[in-house]
Amino acid sequence: MTTPRFLVTSALPYANGPLHLGHAAGAYLPADIFCRFERLRGNDVLFICGSDEHGVAILMRARKEGVSPQDIVDRYHERIRSAFERFGMSFDWYGRTSSTIHRETSARFFETLADKGSFVLRSEEQLYDPEAGLFLADRFVVGTCPKCANPNAYGDQCESCGTSLSPSELIDPKSTLTEATPVLEETTHWYLPLGAHQEELAKWIDSRTNWKPTVLGQIKSWMSDGLADRAMTRDLPWGVPVPANVAARAGVDATGKVLYVWFDAPIGYVSATREWAEQRGDPDAWKDWWQNDETRLVHFIGKDNIVFHCLIFPLMLKLHGDFVLPCDVPANEFLNLEGQKLSTSRNWAVWLDEALDAFPADYLRYALCAIMPETKDSDFAWRDFGNRINNELADTLGNLVHRCVTFGVRTFDGVVPELTSPSDVDLEALDLLAHTTRAVAEKIESYKFREALTEAMNLARHGNKYFNDGEPWKTKKSDKERCANTIHVSLQIVASLSVILEPFLPFTCGRLRSMLGIGPLRSAGVPEGIGWNDAARPLLQPGSPITEGEPLVPKIEDAAIEEQLTKLESASRAARSANDPASESLPYAPLAPEITFDDFAKIDLRVGRVIAAEKMKKSKKLLRCDVDLGFETRQILAGVAEHLSPEDLIGKTVLVVANLAPRPMMGTESQGMLLMAEGRRGDLAPTTADQEPGAPVR
């Protein structure tokens, strides 16, 4: 049997802004866990990524800032690249699509398809901004979505319903550059006739039975609408120029024409592999991956990229003829932030590099893996993050390591003690090593990273229980041999964890292995290193030295979490006021998911009269209110002080959530909640009701 070869890609990040945690959890962390795991198993892995540096949005940003598009991509390429490095992404190569190799590779790819007659040349009238002197492709034009009536749909896609669009389909289009109403002008472009290939694509998709149901579901819904032909070129001053010889043969003036960003971006995976090959002095080595039937090509992406990775790029590869097709596209859903959709324009985001300034990479990796949006959207909240690190990672893994290493160092002269006549309990604990290695492997292979992490942490939980039940602090006096066995087995558990958790927590595991004297790990350069299967058996030799290091998982202080929350709020408020001139077009928060009548009926809403209100000491946000509910008076702490003064509330009859569980806050308790209406700028107004206190609201 030949060694499986995995060519793994993560979606090319778009170089017009920094990465946020949603990106990290969507296309990057899962790919990195997968690659680290497969390398440990001894499989051949090539992990490729790079910055996507073309397209309209970069040009728009450059125009807005009065700099060149190259300035924009240089800035963000570097910021993204270094954030990835600090996050522990183990790319074999991180390229960029403004490189010479990429321009050449994608131009040649385009030429091959053109020579094979894969494109259809089409002249038609397109939207043109007479003020800017530009055709308005993609994001240069907004209008109303013909499908869902979202008034801010882009020329290539409606982000509200996900439909892919062409600019001429928009209702009431407007230029985003000049606000001008565009006019129609004639232009010629190369189209990829997706419609003509639909049947062939459908057959191929039907053979992908192992793909995630969420991914297949989305593809099939587009298929049932019928695939529309897509232009693969644009009239733009930024991008890979349409090859002059192709244009000449077609009798088209290629001036000002470039490849569509979604044509050239996925070819970026190929050109990044070529750069990797060049750099190791073997320029043709990329072919061993891209043009080798043994290769399993796996694209890790977010769900917004499914159409390009599951239909358009595979069709391009198929039409070219020399390339493998993707073996799997395990797309993730979206990550929300504190219960709201992430939004870069509203600055409702946590930037990866800034999060890495505040917390160790492994804390972010752990928390993001635990909530990874594998099958549905999930939510990142800072307080959950703090709890997860302190109550799970520190209390379980950190604690186990600390206890058994300290014991080994202080009671057994800094070496791993012997295992002598082990009990059934000892042997059962050692059996867990093989069980866990197998279970985690199965989960990672099926892209269930959350469950994989749970399985791995369960070994640490069992380790703690085993250690507690063994009571080595007692047996060290009464039965030294039993004590030695307990410490021996606990250390073996920790040793295996330093390998099993490596794909998830590479920095922590590296430190742990150096405390235990384990290493190095298996990799392409170190084929004889410690591998995945070694973790299924005891790794440590009795008598081998161990050392106490710095605490493995220091706890996070509450203040550090509160600081992040304050930062998020103030950045988003700043974005709101920066956007203020256009605040009339600021979107309201999207509608929450549908609930049943029974869900609603659980909420007991009452009319309450605010009889007293005052600012809370040491709090910028809270007002302390006494609220008369008719049958009793409640103390309610309302987070409204930045918008309302006590006088705005005193005497008002307002709506109160009366059956909300009391919440401890600022050393006291809030016994309910006042309902407020929030304006577009985040301003608040009390809801009022013309009824006696205590009246139910239905």
Ligand SMILES: [Zn+2]
């Ligand atoms: Zn729509």
